[in-house]
Amino acid sequence: xxxxxxxxxxxxxxxxxxxxxxxxxxxxxxxxxxxxxxxxxxxxxxxxxxxxxxxxxxxxxxxxxxxxxxxxxxxxxxxxxxxxxxxxxxxxxxxxxxxxxxxxxxxxxxxxxxxxxxxxxxxxxxxxxxxxxxxxxxxxxxxxxxxxxxxxxxxxxxxxxxxxxxxxxxxxxxxxxxxxxxxxxxxxxxxxxxxxxxxxxxxxxxxxxxxxxxxxxxxxxxxxxxxxxxxxxxxxxxxxxxxxxxxxxxxxxxxxxxxxxxxxxxxxxxxxxxxxxxxxxxxxxxxxxxxxxxxxxxxxxxxxxxxxxxxxxxxxxxxxxxxxxxxxxxxxxxxxxxxxxxxxxxxxxxxxxxxxxxxxxxxxxxxxxxxxxxxxxxxxxxxxxxxxxxxxxxxxxxxxxxxxxxxxxxxxxxxxxxxxxxxxxxxxxxx
Amino acid sequence: xxxxxxxxxxxxxxxxxxxxxxxxxxxxxxxxxxxxxxxxxxxxxxxxxxxxxxxxxxxxxxxxxxxxxxxxxxxxxxxxxxxxxxxxxxxxxxxxxxxxxxxxxxxxxxxxxxxxxxxxxxxxxxxxxxxxxxxxxxxxxxxxxxxxxxxxxxxxxxxxxxxxxxxxxxxxxxxxxxxxxxxxxxxxxxxxxxxxxxxxxxxxxxxxxxxxxxxxxxxxxxxxxxxxxxxxxxxxxxxxxxxxxxxxxxxxxxxxxxxxxxxxxxxxxxxxxxxxxxxxxxxxxxxxxxxxxxxxxxxxxxxxxxxxxxxxxxxxxxxxxxxxxxxxxxxxxxxxxxxxxxxxxxxxxxxxxxxxxxxxxxxxxxxxxxxxxxxxxxxxxxxxxxxxxxxxxxxxxxxxxxxxxxxxxxxxxxxxxxxxxxxxxxxxxxx
Numbered sequence: 001x002x003x004x005x006x007x008x009x010x011x012x013x014x015x016x017x018x019x020x021x022x023x024x025x026x027x028x029x030x031x032x033x034x035x036x037x038x039x040x041x042x043x044x045x046x047x048x049x050x051x052x053x054x055x056x057x058x059x060x061x062x063x064x065x066x067x068x069x070x071x072x073x074x075x076x077x078x079x080x081x082x083x084x085x086x087x088x089x090x091x092x093x094x095x096x097x098x099x100x101x102x103x104x105x106x107x108x109x110x111x112x113x114x115x116x117x118x119x120x121x122x123x124x125x126x127x128x129x130x131x132x133x134x135x136x137x138x139x140x141x142x143x144x145x146x147x148x149x150x151x152x153x154x155x156x157x158x159x160x161x162x163x164x165x166x167x168x169x170x171x172x173x174x175x176x177x178x179x180x181x182x183x184x185x186x187x188x189x190x191x192x193x194x195x196x197x198x199x200x201x202x203x204x205x206x207x208x209x210x211x212x213x214x215x216x217x218x219x220x221x222x223x224x225x226x227x228x229x230x231x232x233x234x235x236x237x238x239x240x241x242x243x244x245x246x247x248x249x250x251x252x253x254x255x256x257x258x259x260x261x262x263x264x265x266x267x268x269x270x271x272x273x274x275x276x277x278x279x280x281x282x283x284x285x286x287x288x289x290x291x292x293x294x295x296x297x298x299x300x301x302x303x304x305x306x307x308x309x310x311x312x313x314x315x316x317x318x319x320x321x322x323x324x325x326x327x328x329x330x331x332x333x334x335x336x337x338x339x340x341x342x343x344x345x346x347x348x349x350x351x352x353x354x355x356x357x358x359x360x361x362x363x364x365x366x367x368x369x370x371x372x373x374x375x376x377x378x379x380x381x382x383x384x385x386x387x388x389x390x391x392x393x394x395x396x397x398x399x400x401x402x403x404x405x406x407x408x409x410x411x412x413x414x415x416x417x418x419x420x421x422x423x424x425x426x427x428x429x430x431x
Numbered sequence: 432x433x434x435x436x437x438x439x440x441x442x443x444x445x446x447x448x449x450x451x452x453x454x455x456x457x458x459x460x461x462x463x464x465x466x467x468x469x470x471x472x473x474x475x476x477x478x479x480x481x482x483x484x485x486x487x488x489x490x491x492x493x494x495x496x497x498x499x500x501x502x503x504x505x506x507x508x509x510x511x512x513x514x515x516x517x518x519x520x521x522x523x524x525x526x527x528x529x530x531x532x533x534x535x536x537x538x539x540x541x542x543x544x545x546x547x548x549x550x551x552x553x554x555x556x557x558x559x560x561x562x563x564x565x566x567x568x569x570x571x572x573x574x575x576x577x578x579x580x581x582x583x584x585x586x587x588x589x590x591x592x593x594x595x596x597x598x599x600x601x602x603x604x605x606x607x608x609x610x611x612x613x614x615x616x617x618x619x620x621x622x623x624x625x626x627x628x629x630x631x632x633x634x635x636x637x638x639x640x641x642x643x644x645x646x647x648x649x650x651x652x653x654x655x656x657x658x659x660x661x662x663x664x665x666x667x668x669x670x671x672x673x674x675x676x677x678x679x680x681x682x683x684x685x686x687x688x689x690x691x692x693x694x695x696x697x698x699x700x701x702x703x704x705x706x707x708x709x710x711x712x713x714x715x716x717x718x719x720x721x722x723x724x725x726x727x728x729x730x731x732x733x734x735x736x737x738x739x740x741x742x743x744x745x746x747x748x749x750x751x752x753x754x755x756x757x758x759x760x761x762x763x764x765x766x767x768x769x770x771x772x773x774x775x776x777x778x779x780x781x782x783x784x785x786x787x788x789x790x791x792x793x794x795x796x797x798x799x800x801x802x803x804x805x806x807x808x809x810x811x812x813x814x815x816x817x818x819x820x821x822x823x824x825x826x827x828x829x830x831x832x833x834x835x836x837x838x839x840x841x842x843x844x845x846x847x848x849x850x851x852x853x854x855x856x857x858x859x860x861x862x
Contacts, residue, residue: 036500044489044498051484051722058475058482067475067690069467097528099716106715109540113579124555140714147714148544259498262722283578284537285530286571289720291482291693 008425010337011418018419022372025412030373032409037188037351037397039260039313046312047258047299054298058291066290072281073274078264078293084303085221085252087234088268094277097288100253100265104215105144107249107267110280111178111213112148117272118246119211123178131215132170132180134162136354136382136393138188141181141217145384152384153177157187161194164201175208179215185232186220189354189382189395191347193230203238203247214239216250220350222310223256225318230348236268245270254296256351257306257313264288264296320398321346323406324353331414338414341421344396353396354382355413361420362391368416374409439856441768442849449850453803456843461804463840468619468782468828470691470744477743478689478730485729489722497721503712504705509695509724515734516652516683518665519699525708528719531684531696535646536575538680538698541711542609542644543579548703549677550642554609562646563601563611565593567785567813567824569619572612572648576815583815584608588618592625595632606639610646616663617651620785620813620826622778624661634669634678645670647681651781653741654687656749661779667699676701685727687782688737688744695719695727751829752777754837755784762845769845772852775827784827785813786844792851793822799847805840 058066060075073079074095083090096103112129115122123129131145135154145152153170156163161184171177182202184194194202202214216235224230239247246269254263267277300306325346332342344355357365362379369376377395380388396413398406489497491506504510505526514521527534543560546553554560562576566585576583584601587594592615602608613633615625625633633645647666655661670678677700685694698708731737756777763773775786788796793810800807808826811819827844829837 038500041496041499044496047498048489051489053482053484058479065472065475067478067693068472069469069686069691071692098720099718102716109544113540113543140717143714147711255500259722260500261502261718262498262720280578283571283574285533287530287692289529289693289723291690292720292723 008429011422011425014337014418015422018415018422021415022368022419025372025415028373028408030408030412032373032401032405033375034397034401034409035375035377037256038400039256040316040400042316043313043399044259046309049299050258050262050295054295056294056298058294060290060294064290066294069286071290072285072287073278074266074288075290075293075297077297079266081297081300081302081306082252082266082268085306086218086236086250086266086268088236088250092236092268092271092274094267094274094281095288095293096265096267098253098255098261098263098265098292100217100219100251100255101140103265103267104141104217104251106284107215107277108144108148108150108179110277111211114280116211116213116246117270117276126176126178128176130174130177132162132167132177133384134180134182134187135384136189136388136395137181138183138217139381139386141215142384150179154384157190157192159192161187161192161198164198164205168201168205171205171207171209171212173208177207178209178211179213181215181217183217183219184235185218185230186223186347186350188219188350189352189393191345191350191352191354193232196233199233199235199238203235203242203244212247214248216248218250218252219256221252222306223313223351224310224349225314225321226348227311236270240270246273249273257309258296258299262292264293317399319403320401320406321353323403324396324398324410327407327410328355328414331411332417338418338421342417351397351399353398355394355396355417356392357394357417358421358424359390359392361417361424362388362394364420364423365394365413365416368420369412372412374412376413439860442853442856445768445849446853449846449853452846453799453850456803456846459804459839461839461843463804463832463836464806465828465832465840466806466808468687469831470687471747471831473747474744474830475690477740480730481689481693481726485726487725487729489725491721491725495721497725500717502721503716503718504709505697505719506721506724506728508728510697512728512731512733512737513683513697513699516737517649517667517681517697517699519667519681523667523699523702523705525698525705525712526719526724527696527698529684529686529692529694529696529723531648531650531682531686532571534696534698535572535648535682537715538646538708539575539579539581539610541708545711547642547644547677548707557607557609559607561605561608563593563598563608564815565611565613565618566815567620567819567826568612569614569648570812570817572646573815581610585815588621588623590623592618592623592629595629599632599636602636602638602640602643604639608638609640609642610644612646612648614648614650615666616649616661617654617778617781619650619781620783620824622776622781622783622785624663627664630664630666630669634666634673634675643678645679647679649681649683650687652683653737654744654782655741655780656745656752657779658742667701671701677704680704688740689727689730693723695724748830750834751832751837752784754834755827755829755841758838758841759786759845762842763848769849769852773848782828782830784829786825786827786848787823788825788848789852789855790821790823792848792855793819793825795851795854796825796844796847799851800843803843805843807844
């Protein structure tokens with residue numbers, strides 16, 4: 001208590017200065033939308049050759065006319081390009097349209113209405129459908145669950161990935177847990193890459209449900225900020241070795257490689273899952289846009305081309321992430337009065353910084369920042385049903401604004417964190 | 432009987448000649464795939480400017496960066512372009528990806544899992560789900576029904592569209608009939624355009640199901656073969672006037688206008704249906720490919736541009752359809768021995784000729800043609816569950832081959848029809 005009172009007093013002494021700074025932000029008339037992880041125009045410019053006529057025209061390697069109908073699972077050369085991204089052989093890959101989210105959504109819908117290979121029927125027949133949701137996580141994953149009435153069980157996520165003791169216990173004890181969302185590399189928003197040990201445990205664990213699926217959203221597979229990227233071990237092989245070949249459904253897209261709204265998505269899985277998905281897809285569509293696949297193959301050529309391209313993204317993104325870290329370190333780090341109030345991640349890739357305020361402060365920080373023109377992802381968005389039980393997590397998306405804008409915005413966020421913390425401490429002290 | 436015996440004898444007298452001709456086809460070593468209504472490379476060439484950099488680049492009229500995320504329902508300028516095709520105001524249009532089939536499939540899935548505006552809940556809760564299927568019709572529509580366990584009730588289709596007496600009686604008496612597939616213009620495969628009277632009755636009819644939907648696949652809205660196209664009256668206005676605003680879900684695409692595999696699809700409906708679809712779409716995807724929308728707006732400009740473009744398609748397609756008609760007329764028409772055996776359509780638009788052989792002959796004709804290298808759409812494919820109760824309908828798809836190839840192929844088909852008819856008559860005579 002002594003310590004807390006001292007902290008309150010020290011922070012309180014900063015109050016007038018913080019209030020003055022906050023008032024100053026209002027005067028600046030900021031207007032910045034940092035709600036989503038959108039690439040910046042400079043990043044999109046890197047792929048502008050996609051707009052031009054592909055050098056190879058409209059003809060695929062196997063002679064297919066990319067302009068015409070056909071090819072429900074995509075062109076072989078596009079599968080080749082995705083193969084090292086998804087750690088899967090081309091024949092275990094299905095190319096989709098421009099949205100991996102749609103491929104995930106549709107995989108869930110197929111399972112609900114028809115069931116999955118190795119399953120006992122449509123998930124719709126289960127008394128309830130439950131998914132494990134490492135949280136904080138990706139709001140659009142949670143939105144899919146909510147939309148279809150899938151109950152979400154949050155799982156803590158630590159520095160190596162989800163809390164596997166918790167995961168193993170849950171999946172073993174409850175046969176209605178048929179799925180788990182994973183963003184295994186540079187996770188949204190925590191930036192965590194699942195350790196080899198976690199991947200291995202996910203592959204091996206026994207599940208009560210015979211048709212349990214890992215929805216492995218490898219959205220940031222090649223999205224390193226630094227020359228040495230973090231290494232994610234290969235879930236498809238790990239599951240096969242563990243005798244759970246049909247467990248993983250791995251997704252990736254070029255949304256944050258080429259064009260965010262006009263890229264190519266893909267799914268990789270076991271031969272049985274791929275055959276099953278193709279059977280359903282052949283009812284849903286005559287096939288995805290092959291011309292855009294040819295454009296992508298033309299632009300990148302091969303995996304080395306993608307690696308080169310991603311280094312150019314990193315050159316644009318790295319200074320933005322470093323600006324966030326510098327600002328938070330200066331304002332909320334070191335040995336100052338505000339030190340230790342908040343914690344944040346320093347990711348080595350991906351699109352987000354995850355900021356934890358003191359409990360009960362995140363909503364207030366987001367509201368305060370918005371009031372002075374800095375729109376952040378809604379507090380709670382990173383948790384199932386938009387409810388952060390500790391109201392502390394804020395997802396920072398630094399990709400879109402300029403470095404200068406980020407510096408301004410993060411100063412706002414830091415001051416809001418300090419002010420919100422001060423008010424919370426005062427409220428506690430009064431209570 | 433006298434007449435039949437005379438016909439058998441006359442046809443039988445032709446037998447040796449027909450056999451000789453059929454044997455001759457084998458020697459020709461034909462190899463032709465006419466199974467699907469694919470545009471020819473020459474048609475696709477008409478839109479090759481789609482491959483080039485759009486003159487307007489990546490910026491939409493409202494300033495949207497077409498390369499980035501966003502815009503779940505498409506760009507305003509793309510909606511404008513579809514507005515006269517779909518007879519709907521832009522704000523009642525949703526732009527999709529490259530596949531209108533996918534938009535139809537997804538609309539059915541949404542209705543099954545969530546229900547529709549004005550409905551009493553998810554269709555999945557109905558004791559059974561039934562659709563009316565004017566037949567012969569489009570196999571991919573029927574495949575969607577079959578895939579989701581929707582019972583299909585075939586309805587006769589005549590020169591003005593579906594038999595409305597039958598339709599009205601069925602929808603009024605059975606609340607489990609919640610949908611009806613329609614290809615209202617240049618119908619697949621009959622080429623029929625629904626008359627104003629039929630459209631009006633479809634709009635006005637009373638249905639036992641409160642949430643009955645017309646799945647209005649206007650695939651050939653601007654696909655006239657002749658300068659004066661057939662006129663289809665506007666289902667969206669007709670339903671609104673009749674107090675059934677939420678009844679129609681109208682679909683179209685540029686698949687057979689620009690690139691078959693890389694076009695743009697769209698849905699038009701009532702404000703309530705559109706809002707409902709958007710709500711679901713926002714869970715399924717972040718948005719469709721806007722760059723391809725910009726390319727299309729750039730290529731066509733406006734509806735007059737589409738009309739001009741379609742006249743160029745017609746110049747390529749018309750001689751092919753006329754070659755089919757000429758061959759059938761020569762081989763199976765006039766006053767000759769084989770006259771009256773078969774009947775066929777002379778469509779003024781669309782992609783197909785519908786050929787009716789004598790009852791029980793279609794499968795044999797398709798098999799005989801395939802045996803000499805002419806692959807036709809499977810017999811029965813134009814009926815629910817692939818079963819043509821009279822085994823007489825064959826869908827001819829003349830778009831892909833050259834005029835010379837069509838002449839050769841249709842001669843094969845005509846001879847196969849005559850031979851199959853002869854054998855069927857002989858079998859009857861023996862019986």
